[in-house]
Amino acid sequence: MIDLLLLGTGGMMPMPNRWLSSLLMRIEGDLVLFDCGEGTQIPWQLYGWGFRRVGTICLSHLHADHVAGIPGLLHAIANAGRQEPVTLFGPPGTVHVVQALREIAPVLGFELRIREIDDGVRFALPGGAEGSVIRGDHALPLLCYRIDMPRGRRFLADEAAEAGIPQRFWSALQKGTDVEIDGRRIPAGRFLGPERKGLSIGFVTDTRPVPNLPGFLRGVDLLVCEGTYGDSADQHKAIDKKHMTFAEAATLAADAQAGALWLTHFSPAVNEPHEWLHNATAIFPTTTIGYSGMEASLAFPSDQD
Ligand SMILES: [Zn+2]
Ligand SMILES: [Zn+2]
Numbered sequence: 001m002i003d004l005l006l007l008g009t010g011g012m013m014p015m016p017n018r019w020l021s022s023l024l025m026r027i028e029g030d031l032v033l034f035d036c037g038e039g040t041q042i043p044w045q046l047y048g049w050g051f052r053r054v055g056t057i058c059l060s061h062l063h064a065d066h067v068a069g070i071p072g073l074l075h076a077i078a079n080a081g082r083q084e085p086v087t088l089f090g091p092p093g094t095v096h097v098v099q100a101l102r103e104i105a106p107v108l109g110f111e112l113r114i115r116e117i118d119d120g121v122r123f124a125l126p127g128g129a130e131g132s133v134i135r136g137d138h139a140l141p142l143l144c145y146r147i148d149m150p151r152g153r154r155f156l157a158d159e160a161a162e163a164g165i166p167q168r169f170w171s172a173l174q175k176g177t178d179v180e181i182d183g184r185r186i187p188a189g190r191f192l193g194p195e196r197k198g199l200s201i202g203f204v205t206d207t208r209p210v211p212n213l214p215g216f217l218r219g220v221d222l223l224v225c226e227g228t229y230g231d232s233a234d235q236h237k238a239i240d241k242k243h244m245t246f247a248e249a250a251t252l253a254a255d256a257q258a259g260a261l262w263l264t265h266f267s268p269a270v271n272e273p274h275e276w277l278h279n280a281t282a283i284f285p286t287t288t289i290g291y292s293g294m295e296a297s298l299a300f301p302s303d304q305d
Contacts, residue, residue, distance in 0.1 A: 002027055002129075002149055002199055004222070006294040007043045009273075011206075011228050011243075011265040012065050019043045019292050020065050021265040023203055023224050027149065030126035032056040033073075034145065034203045034224075040069035041076040043292050051080035056125060059090035060205050061142040062097045070098060071105035078108045085111040089123060089131070091141040092116050117143065134216045136207025138242045145203040146216060151300050152176075154193035165191070199298045202258065205265050208239070209248050214255035221298055223258040224290070225249045226265035230276025243267075246276050250284035264290040 003026040008019025020037025024044065031054040033040075044051070054077055060066055067090075077086065088098060094116050102112070117123065119135045129149040136142040155174040165186065169179045176188045202217040205226040217223060228243035229235070238245050244252070246263060253261040261284055266273050273289045280287040288294075 002201065002298045004201070004296045005047055005049060006262065006264060006290045006292065007040055008037070008292050009264040009266055009290045011226065011267055013268055014039050015268055021205060024049060025147065027125060027129050028127035029053060030055050032058065032125060034058045035060055035066040035205065036069040036073050037065045038068040041073045047293055051077045052082045055084065055086055057086065057088040058131065058145055059088065059094060061091055061138055061140045062093055063140060063206065067097060067101070070101045074105045074108055074112065078110065082110045085113050087113045087115060089115050089117050091143050092118060093141060134212060136204070137210050138206045142207050144207060144213060144216065146220065147201045149199040151196040151198040153195060156191045156193055160191045199300065206243060208242050209244060209252045213252055217256035217258060219257055221259040222262065222296065223253050223256065224262045224264060225252060227263035227280065228265055228267045230270050230273055230279060232279055246280040247283060250280035250287055253284040253287070259286070261287040262290045262294065263287060
């Protein structure tokens, strides 16, 4: 099970009624944060997910609207009593920027591990999930994220029982470990069903729709994607400032065969994003305009396939 909470939906600067765009993910109780603009900890506090369990922070890039909230957030995490390390992933240049931000948050009760990652890197997340990144196209080095939660193959208990495998060996077989019974080697795969689709989420912001993005995001259950401009007439601005329009984000979701699309990172000039939703739904019907406090839970289907 993966729970998601959109903390804010603004780009460039926080507004009186719009926090900056960032996404919080809960995997088996542990929290992963994507981007941390100014004031990120305030809506976080409002929705009550708590700060102590955040062990991973992933940064798309190093513009202020995605990183300026880090010192305040680190204090909030320390205040919550966390002592375990926190790992922060970001593009090249992250060590320099985050160390500078640490100058104003020097004393924490936990270790902050900073890892610069780049195109093609994969990294482990809580609960057996895996993150991966590719480069986008923005004014600064930028990472697009994909999170995958694999699903194990189903254990064929009836067949194991029929074959006379004692139950004390079932757990090992289920985990994919071969076992030996009375000198006979039983391969784990013998009692496992076919491969099953896992859960996957894409987090893409502050980039033009680069050609390899649809392949990278192929089949994600949910794509959380920037839509800086709602009006397709603003496409020249999107090209110039290296962002996307709603229509471009919807085209990306359609090309990637995503399950659903949440739009976020709206320009301060876009007062009412809903006015432009039709520009996205005409291309990708399962598009939703993101809002602060928007939540979803993704779970493996309960069927036995
Ligand atoms: Zn931004
Ligand atoms: Zn940016």
